[in-house]
Amino acid sequence: MEQLDQELLRRLAVHDEKALEAVLQMDVSSASACGLDTRTNGLIRLAGCIASGATAQSFEWSITAALDAGATLDDVVGVLIAVAPVVGVARVSLAAADIATAVGLDVRVPGRS
Numbered sequence: 001m002e003q004l005d006q007e008l009l010r011r012l013a014v015h016d017e018k019a020l021e022a023v024l025q026m027d028v029s030s031a032s033a034c035g036l037d038t039r040t041n042g043l044i045r046l047a048g049c050i051a052s053g054a055t056a057q058s059f060e061w062s063i064t065a066a067l068d069a070g071a072t073l074d075d076v077v078g079v080l081i082a083v084a085p086v087v088g089v090a091r092v093s094l095a096a097a098d099i100a101t102a103v104g105l106d107v108r109v110p111g112r113s
Contacts, residue, residue, distance in 0.1 A: 039075075042066030046079050050095040051087050059095065060102040073103060 011019035034041060042065040049058050063076060076099060084092045100107045 038069035039071050042069045056098045059098040063102045
C-alpha cells in the first residue's frame, strides 16, 4: 500500500474531520479520485446503493453511470448476487425492483396483482 493511501486510511479510521471532508467533497461522478476505473467505480457505487437502501433515483443514477462506463446487465445482476449474503434477501429484492425499473424491465409477475 502506498504511503498516501496508508495515511488516508489511518485518518479515515480515526474519523479525522479534514480527511472525511476531502473524501465527501470528491466529485461523485469521478472515479479518478479513488483510483478505480469508471466501470468498477460504478458497480461499487451500485453495491453501496443496495447496502444503504438508496432511493430509486440513486439506483437509476448509479446504474446509468455503470452501464455508460461499460458494465453490462450481467455485471449489475452479479453485484446483486455478491451483496445478497451481506445485506439480506429483503434488501436485494427491493433493490432488484428499482434496478429493473431503471433499466426498463417490467417487474410485474403474471398472475399477481
